[in-house]
Amino acid sequence: MNISRKLGILVFLMVPAIIGGGILYAIFNNYVPVFIYEAVLLIFAGGFFST
Secondary structure, three states, X not given: OOHHHHHHXXXXXXXXXXXXXXHHXXXXXXXXXXXXXXXXXXXXXXXXXXX
C-alpha cells in the first residue's frame, strides 16, 4: 500500500473521529466515551496500516 493511500485512509477516519467525538461528548457530557471511541478508531486505523 503506497503512502498516498495510507494518508487517504487517515483523512477518511479523521472526519468520524471529529464528528463522532463531538456527538458522544454532547450525549454523555463526559470525555471517557470520547476517549474509548477514539481508541477504537485508532485500532481500526492501525489495522489498515499494518498490512
